[in-house]
Amino acid sequence: MVAAAATAAISFPETAGLDEDTCYWAALLARFDVATTPAPVLLYHHDEARMARRFVQTPRATFLAIALELDKLAGLGIAKDVLQWRKAWIAQRISRQLLKHKQYGAAMRMMRAVRAHKTLGGSWKTLQYRTRIHAGAMVERPGHRLDARRDRERRTLIVSYDPAFPPTSGSDLRNYRNADAAARFGPVCLVSVKPKFAGNAADPLIRLEALSIEGEPRTASVGWWRTRAENRILRSALARLEALAREFRPDTIIVEGVGLFKLLRPLRPLAAQLILDMHNVESDLAAQIRRLSAKRTAAAFGVRFLERKALSLVDRVWVCSNLDRQKLMRLSRHKIPIHVVPNGIPQASDVPTHLPAEPSTGNGFPVIVFIGHLAYPPNVDAAQRLASVIFPRIRHALPDARLVLAGRTPRPAVQALARLPGVELIEDPADVAPLLSSAHLTVVPLTAGGGTRIKILEAMAAGVPVIATPIAAEGLDLVENDEVLLADTDETLAEMAIGLCLDPERRARQRLRAHQAAWARFGLQAIRDAIRDGLGPNGAAA
Incomplete structure (x- = not known):
């Protein structure tokens, strides 16, 4: 507890993006007498991933900004040796992150600041870091026998069913995001079975192609038989893909999922490495959707057989979460690498990373949004229950409440919901950012689903509190009652929404924690690291 007068001349340094709290409290404590209590009064959640990103992206600028702020503390009587130790300690932490990301040259330069301190510079940990940095630098040195393989650009072909550009919903957001991350390692060709939309990707390293042409005569399909889980692929499309x-x-x-199973054998000899990107464990998803019918359970068994066949044809598999990885490991009879490449924040490079202010209540409170592909059966069911069961309960307690349903190709059942009081439908929105910026919360009452829900990450990254069913948040490893509110029943979901709206302090706390979690675990750097690891040793060269 600090008297307001004591802080009048002290503020957090604005130029230092890290350690600013240390500088602030050091300046404060150097001026006044201090009384201490052994009992904790505040729990500080340290965002290690966010700090690591700053270290790796701008290591020198980050260190210099902190060093300048630490130098200012010398005028308050703090010993120079203490300040030098702190600088060396910060430099060592930056070096550790640079070493993890194989930026050996930058790590070597940063270690000079560590060595400048007589105690920390001669420590066993510093010696370990220096040894590892020198070993890594030798591997990267021109003329080393691994150098030709390491420096060669990686060329990646990504095959999807629907065009991934412009990205607007779950599958195309993931496909384009994968292409964007792979483009860091070399040229990427993003090709769809269906005709592509007009326009070119923003990144010149991403080439967009399509295997079908709008209005062309229909040819025979690949294969004489296909399961319900497979997409129909024309022979002409396969010929174009091979060429x-x-x-x-x-x-x-x-290759995007088992829906494109018929392409795996023809593509097998055309690249050194074939990867199956499973947006969902389709057999598990089919069992969820069809669990009430014995006839449909047999269909789920057919998908499971198809998945096992697909796993036998590829070199690696990507899944969205550790939970999906566990499901697939139980399913697979082959020892095949399964990598977690999580769904990330959509178009993260275009989204501000700071927490935005909560929207005003001038256009109703609360404004609740539900965004998703509105022809996808689990989303249709969730939208119907949200609009007809959950939202009326919320509106009874909060009469000014509004519900906005938004997404591509809504089914007639969803279109009919717009006639309900307080419900608005926005079909095929060009941009969901304005919808999220005007929302006070999102409710996601899914009862079936696979992979992980991008709609939840998108809301959290925009600072919109999330109330959802456990299956909707499955695989995201979010902290319940902190980063997300979870409930199984429609009644409890409504009660949670009302309670959160009536408690502004709790709502502000959840907005902050959810926003931090989204950017730390599903931001650009986290996804790029996952793609690099998922491409394997050759793909990790960049």
Whole structure:
């Protein structure tokens, strides 16, 4: 507890993006007598991932900003040796992160500040870091036998069913995000079975192609028989894909899910590495959707057989979460690498990373949003229950409440919901950012689903509190009652929404914690690291 007068001339340094709290409290405590209590009065949640990103992206600028602020503390009587130790300690932490990201040259330069301190510079940990940095630098040195493989650009071909550009919903957001991350390692060709939309990708390293042309005559399909889980692929589309692969010469081909199973065998000889990107464990999802019918359970068994066949044809598999990885490991009969490449924050490079202010209540309170593909059966069911069961309960307690349903190709059942009091439907929104910026919360009452829900990450990254069913938040490893509120029943979901709206302090706390979690675990750097690891040793070269 600090008297207001004591802090009048002290503020957090604005130029230092890290350690600013240390500088602030050091300046304060150097001026006044201090009384201490052994009992904790505040729990500080340290965002290690966010700090690591800042270290790796701008290591020198980050260190210099902190060093300048620490130098100012010398005028308050803090010993210079103490300040030098702190600088060396910060430099050592930055070096550790640079070493983890294989930035050996930058890590070596940062270690000079560590060595400048007589105690920390001669420590066993410093010696370990220096040894590892020198070993890594030798591997990267021109002329080393691994250098040719390490420096060669990686060419990646990504095959999806629907066009991934412009990205607007779950599958295309993931596919385009994967292409964007892979483009850091070399050229990428993003190709869809269906005709592509007009326009080119923003990144010149991403080439957009399509295997079908709008209005062309329909040819025979690949294979004489296919399961309900497979997409129909024309023979003409396969011929174009084979020609494109020979012309593009990819090192790695990534195929979107078992729906494109018929392409795996033809693509197998056309690249050194074939990866199956499973947005969902489809057999598990089919069992959830069809669990009430014995006839439909047999269909789920057919999907499971298809998945096992697919796993036998590829070199690696990507899944969205550790939970999906566990499901797939139980399903697979082959020892195949399964990598977690999580769904990330959509278009994260275009989204501000700071927590925005909560929207005003001038256009109703609360404004509740539900965003998703509104032809996808689990989303249709969730939208119907939200609009007809959950929202009326909320509106009874909060009469000014509004519900906004937004998404592509809404089914007639969803379109009919717009006639309910307080409900608005926005079909095929060009941009969901304005919807999120005007929302006070989102309610996601899914009872079935696979992978992880991008709609939840998108809301959290925009500072919108999330209330959801456990299955909706499955695989995201969010902290219940802190980063997200969870309930199984429609009645409890409504009660939680009302309670959160009536408690502004709790709502502000959840907004902050959810926003921090989204950017720390699902931001750009986290996804790029996952893609690098998922591409394997050759793909990690960049």
